[in-house]
Amino acid sequence: MAKYEALDDVFSALADPTRRIVIRRLGSGPASVGELAEPFPITLPSFMKHVRTLESSGLIRTTKTGRVRTCTLVRERLALLDDWLADERQLWEARTDRLEALLTDPKDTP
Template structure:
């Protein structure tokens, strides 16, 4: 599978911060307003909005505004990029460990 390295970089940068990972985890249960998402965190709303903007610019979430309420929705397709990349990495390493196991467990033929 071909990956867009820049997109993956943006996603991993966004997921590198615990607050943003918690927001993604919460949005996994369904859309929520910025106010609802910010509630569990002890930071100002402008500080929290920086996290929202980072998640939005990475494409992990989408926001819509209705009146004074901004609602965030998880973009599952963007998370699928990470899932696909991780699956490829897992496959690569499993094949390497399988080869290593074969090398270690197979008796060596005399020369």
């Protein structure tokens, strides 16, 4: 059950387009909160809510050096999504294979 709760947290965090953009940017390497917030037309306190959501979901880790808070992507956490998607893909491929076999079964042709 804990695995699904963690997966729910990740999906919830990625439900917002701002947070998805942040994750995409962090895929290129660590960045300060100021750098990440720069392209968005929102206040820094509002942006920090996004950072806290990503951090609480385990998708990013932050460290503070002096007055600069740096964010880093936790790639291992994305493995939850990879595993879930692989399971779903396998399930649906099996279903479509069965459907194809049913539709192309030579027994049904006159």
